[in-house]
Amino acid sequence: xxxxxxxxxxxxxxxxxxxxxxxxxxxxxxxxxxxxxxxxxxxxxxxxxxxxxxxxxxxxxxxxxxxxxxxxxxxxxxxxxxxxxxxxxxxxxxxxxxxxxxxxxxxxxxxxxxxxx
Amino acid sequence: xxxxxxxxxxxxxxxxxxxxxxxxxxxxxxxxxxxxxxxxxxxxxxxxxxxxxxxxxxxxxxxxxxxxxxxxxxxxxxxxxxxxxxxxxxxxxxxxxxxxxxxxxxxxxxxx
Numbered sequence: 001x002x003x004x005x006x007x008x009x010x011x012x013x014x015x016x017x018x019x020x021x022x023x024x025x026x027x028x029x030x031x032x033x034x035x036x037x038x039x040x041x042x043x044x045x046x047x048x049x050x051x052x053x054x055x056x057x058x059x060x061x062x063x064x065x066x067x068x069x070x071x072x073x074x075x076x077x078x079x080x081x082x083x084x085x086x087x088x089x090x091x092x093x094x095x096x097x098x099x100x101x102x103x104x105x106x107x108x109x110x111x112x113x114x115x116x117x
Numbered sequence: 118x119x120x121x122x123x124x125x126x127x128x129x130x131x132x133x134x135x136x137x138x139x140x141x142x143x144x145x146x147x148x149x150x151x152x153x154x155x156x157x158x159x160x161x162x163x164x165x166x167x168x169x170x171x172x173x174x175x176x177x178x179x180x181x182x183x184x185x186x187x188x189x190x191x192x193x194x195x196x197x198x199x200x201x202x203x204x205x206x207x208x209x210x211x212x213x214x215x216x217x218x219x220x221x222x223x224x225x226x227x228x229x
Contacts, residue, residue, distance in 0.1 A: 042204070042220060043155075045217070092161075094160075094161075106163065108160030
């Protein structure tokens, strides 16, 4: 299993500013993921963050808007840049513990609830 | 795009079995069926997953049809705390590029 801590848990930000969200895991993991959940919607994968390489972004998400850092195997950050009200969402960090079984379960943080005004 | 189809919502009486269906007619031979749930204002929680065989754990049972084109998640004795959105997801092995792509899920309401 893995315990994930996300900070901040919530924030209210002014449009045009940036917010950096932190994700800390209690064990070393290779695979970390960032998701966005817009109000009333399902989760959408933003990017995969692997230590030692550039993050891989999904269609519709770009590095300039959502830069990601992965300095080590227990930590990652997601920055939401130049925010607008449309960025108001819950942002979730997820990890998949390294496994020899080639398939495993993902663990999620409790999310960061962002409101842009 | 999500590869699964689920009913938008379902009701279940407390103490009864909740049977949540999922269609995944385009599933590939190396793809697994995963179930997660999201209780309001919390991060998703893993429930169970399987490839071909039926699976059971302390939370639920997963029944996969022989042709693997559909599956059913069974919560044997639903409680009010099982009220949540349940997501059925089809994915390959994570180290082969498999990713969790969430669809809209089924909103399960367990009623007294």
